Amino acid sequence: MVSQLVPRRGASVKDVAAAAGVSLGTVSNVLNRPERVRPSTRERVERAMLDLGFVRHEGARQLRAGTSRALAYVMLDGRNPFFTDVAQGIEDAAMADELSVFICNSAGSDSREHAHLEHLQQQRVQGILITPVDPDSAFLAEIVRRGTPVVIVDRTRGADRFCTVAVDDVLGGRLAVEHLVELGHEHVAFVGGPTAIGQVRDRLEGARSAWVEAGRDPDALVHLATAGLTVTEGRAAGERLAGLPRRRRPTAAFCANDLLALGLLQQTIGAGGDVPRDLAIVGYDDIDFAAAAAVPLSSVRQPRQELGARAAALALEEATDPGHMHQQVVFQPELVVRASSRG
Amino acid sequence: MVSQLVPRRGASVKDVAAAAGVSLGTVSNVLNRPERVRPSTRERVERAMLDLGFVRHEGARQLRAGTSRALAYVMLDGRNPFFTDVAQGIEDAAMADELSVFICNSAGSDSREHAHLEHLQQQRVQGILITPVDPDSAFLAEIVRRGTPVVIVDRTRGADRFCTVAVDDVLGGRLAVEHLVELGHEHVAFVGGPTAIGQVRDRLEGARSAWVEAGRDPDALVHLATAGLTVTEGRAAGERLAGLPRRRRPTAAFCANDLLALGLLQQTIGAGGDVPRDLAIVGYDDIDFAAAAAVPLSSVRQPRQELGARAAALALEEATDPGHMHQQVVFQPELVVRASSRG
DNA sequence: TCCTGGAATTGAAAGGTTTCAAGAGATTCC
DNA sequence: GGAATCTCTTGAAACCTTTCAATTCCAGGA
Numbered sequence: 095m096v097s098q099l100v101p102r103r104g105a106s107v108k109d110v111a112a113a114a115g116v117s118l119g120t121v122s123n124v125l126n127r128p129e130r131v132r133p134s135t136r137e138r139v140e141r142a143m144l145d146l147g148f149v150r151h152e153g154a155r156q157l158r159a160g161t162s163r164a165l166a167y168v169m170l171d172g173r174n175p176f177f178t179d180v181a182q183g184i185e186d187a188a189m190a191d192e193l194s195v196f197i198c199n200s201a202g203s204d205s206r207e208h209a210h211l212e213h214l215q216q217q218r219v220q221g222i223l224i225t226p227v228d229p230d231s232a233f234l235a236e237i238v239r240r241g242t243p244v245v246i247v248d249r250t251r252g253a254d255r256f257c258t259v260a261v262d263d264v265l266g267g268r269l270a271v272e273h274l275v276e277l278g279h280e281h282v283a284f285v286g287g288p289t290a291i292g293q294v295r296d297r298l299e300g301a302r303s304a305w306v307e308a309g310r311d312p313d314a315l316v317h318l319a320t321a322g323l324t325v326t327e328g329r330a331a332g333e334r335l336a337g338l339p340r341r342r343r344p345t346a347a348f349c350a351n352d353l354l355a356l357g358l359l360q361q362t363i364g365a366g367g368d369v370p371r372d373l374a375i376v377g378y379d380d381i382d383f384a385a386a387a388a389v390p391l392s393s394v395r396q397p398r399q400e401l402g403a404r405a406a407a408l409a410l411e412e413a414t415d416p417g418h419m420h421q422q423v424v425f426q427p428e429l430v431v432r433a434s435s436r437g
Numbered sequence: 438m439v440s441q442l443v444p445r446r447g448a449s450v451k452d453v454a455a456a457a458g459v460s461l462g463t464v465s466n467v468l469n470r471p472e473r474v475r476p477s478t479r480e481r482v483e484r485a486m487l488d489l490g491f492v493r494h495e496g497a498r499q500l501r502a503g504t505s506r507a508l509a510y511v512m513l514d515g516r517n518p519f520f521t522d523v524a525q526g527i528e529d530a531a532m533a534d535e536l537s538v539f540i541c542n543s544a545g546s547d548s549r550e551h552a553h554l555e556h557l558q559q560q561r562v563q564g565i566l567i568t569p570v571d572p573d574s575a576f577l578a579e580i581v582r583r584g585t586p587v588v589i590v591d592r593t594r595g596a597d598r599f600c601t602v603a604v605d606d607v608l609g610g611r612l613a614v615e616h617l618v619e620l621g622h623e624h625v626a627f628v629g630g631p632t633a634i635g636q637v638r639d640r641l642e643g644a645r646s647a648w649v650e651a652g653r654d655p656d657a658l659v660h661l662a663t664a665g666l667t668v669t670e671g672r673a674a675g676e677r678l679a680g681l682p683r684r685r686r687p688t689a690a691f692c693a694n695d696l697l698a699l700g701l702l703q704q705t706i707g708a709g710g711d712v713p714r715d716l717a718i719v720g721y722d723d724i725d726f727a728a729a730a731a732v733p734l735s736s737v738r739q740p741r742q743e744l745g746a747r748a749a750a751l752a753l754e755e756a757t758d759p760g761h762m763h764q765q766v767v768f769q770p771e772l773v774v775r776a777s778s779r780g
Numbered sequence: 781t782c783c784t785g786g787a788a789t790t791g792a793a794a795g796g797t798t799t800c801a802a803g804a805g806a807t808t809c810c
Numbered sequence: 811g812g813a814a815t816c817t818c819t820t821g822a823a824a825c826c827t828t829t830c831a832a833t834t835c836c837a838g839g840a
Binding site: 104147149150151152153154155156157162172173175178179181182185189194195196197198199201206209210213215216217218236239240241325329356357359360363364382383386387388389390 | 447490492493494495496497498499500505515516518521522524525528532537538539540541542544549552553556558559560561579582583584668672699700702703706707725726729730731732733
């Protein structure tokens with residue numbers, strides 16, 4: 095059901111001007127350059143605004159001034175703490191610049207993402223930060239062509255057409271697997287999917303090269319594919335692992351994100367297994383829940399808030415500096431070792 | 438550093454009209470009443486829009502049409518999955534109505550909340566949904582006076598001045614404690630704070646009355662006050678519990694939310710305790726991580742998504758129906774018993 | 781050929797704000 | 811006392827879209 099919207103009109107600058115006995119221009123000056131108006135006048139105008147419940151019409155302001163004071167972030171998954179932390183970083187940075195941030199959530203859906211993007215362009219936001227469903231989508235490039243800066247967060251694709259801010263996922267995968275190799279594991283599972291997701295692909299790639307470089311048997315690193323990056327999928331993966339005959343069963347698992355790792359952890363413990371004795375687990379993202387898990391989770395930490403802050407800065411730079419050149423910022427991940435892999 | 442914003446102007450309806458060789462009005466008709474324009478003309482106009490990269494200026498549209506197509510939700514804590522789930526419910530409902538949703542996060546800060554509210558009014562959103570830092574704040578009432586509908590989410594205060602959508606927290610507290618009483622616990626801790634937060638107060642009140650009505654010693658229900666509702670605080674509370682001499686130590690804990698409960702759970706298990714044998718735990722909210730905890734957490738479930746959906750519907754009703762009366766919607770919580778309290 | 785009626789298109793006005801050149805008032809200096 | 815200089819204030823134009831009454835166009839009927 096689409097409801098009928100009714101226009102709502104309140105007091106305008108004109109009403110305020112009339113009430114305060116001044117001209118439009120003066121009211122505008124009170125709003126935008128208060129130092130230019132005589133204190134006594136200013137006070138009268140402010141009084142009138144208060145009395146009339148005046149609220150400046152942002153649409154009209156923007157229309158005339160040609161500028162908006164907002165940034166937007168389109169998250170890939172609003173229920174994954176990783177992304178809400180990135181969003182927090184963006185908000186903090188934007189606030190320092192007196193910008194507000196619209197947080198949107200595509201929830202992994204193409205059409206939802208598209209709807210948000212369309213709307214944000216129409217809002218004339220200063221810049222769109224996005225962790226896209228598909229970073230190669232032509233639509234993103236089209237947005238830039240139409241004049242809105244786009245910064246890709248947490249992906250390195252499309253590097254020539256956008257600024258990107260990402261963490262080196264290949265390195266992250268390496269770190270995790272090098273750690274497991276050092277612990278002496280001969281049989282490791284990589285849990286994650288679908289590989290259509292770039293993050294998954296890169297982490298797997300890093301894992302594989304570290305594994306091979308350590309001289310391990312390539313076939314002893316198995317890829318346990320999942321349909322998504324959720325706790326539920328992690329539990330399902332745990333069941334599949336448990337179903338393997340003991341000698342073919344991995345002694346360690348590296349999960350493509352912490353939600354998977356938490357699911358796997360829960361399933362393993364619930365089935366009477368011991369972590370890390372029976373199965374060492376390393377996750378990815380180091381969300382707050384990782385450290386708080388029953389067996390604190392080893393994880394590859396990404397500088398989430400900094401990721402967001404930097405992305406905001408880049409978008410703003412692109413919006414304001416005509417000579418802007420696209421940049422690729424790559425942060426280094428860091429392995430945090432906790433009980434789930436420490437013996 | 439506040440950066441200098443530069444206006445960004447693209448093609449306008451006027452440009453499109455010129456390119457397509459039609460008048461302004463026709464372009465507008467293509468946008469708003471396509472059925473009224475002859476297919477061949479429409480096609481020509483659409484072609485021109487595409488070529489010029491035309492993006493409708495939402496500010497101008499709003500100015501003239503007097504109506505916006507957006508709703509906003511101001512969350513109390515963007516990092517608590519409970520609120521992101523509520524947000525999801527709002528988004529789903531809004532999308533069905535072809536509205537977009539601005540998600541904001543006050544992160545518990547008064548000033549941040551204030552900044553968001555100010556901005557949202559200026560955006561002329563159709564309605565503001567909010568879980569406020571302080572539901573009694575006069576500012577909220579002022580917003581309504583100025584013409585923007587406000588719906589309070591997850592609080593029942595201010596019931597006369599706003600629509601509210603909430604869950605019966607007193608009942609939720611009762612359910613949790615009745616369950617613990619049934620299990621035979623004689624010594625129970627309520628973990629949560631600060632009591633300035635209404636949710637905490639209500640849940641404690643429900644807990645206390647259930648306790649007393651069951652004929653238990655009032656002093657045997659201790660309130661373990663925390664400074665906030667986070668995992669970290671939960672762990673700290675666990676340490677304090679563990680420090681108590683055994684005979685004065687509660688055998689069960691009811692936590693004001695799941696984050697606290699997860700922290701408490703982790704600390705307890707980490708210190709070698711057994712849940713629920715040494716300490717039964719019941720949380721509140723039933724976030725996804727609760728079921729996924731190493732010892733699946735009993736919790737009081739709130740219909741999060743429905744809470745959001747209903748709030749959105751109320752805001753819209755208030756925005757569109759001149760004869761609108763404020764409503765108080767109260768949902769019933771539901772106890773979900775899992776291993777953490779099942780013996 | 782002319783008229784009629786419906787369909788398609790047009791053009792001007794309006795909506796709230798900001799900007800800026802120009803005007804008014806007050807103050808200072810010779 | 812008058813000119814020059816400030817400090818404040820003003821009024822009109824512009825931003826982009828939508829709306830709606832008026833106009834044009836066209837096909838069909840007389």
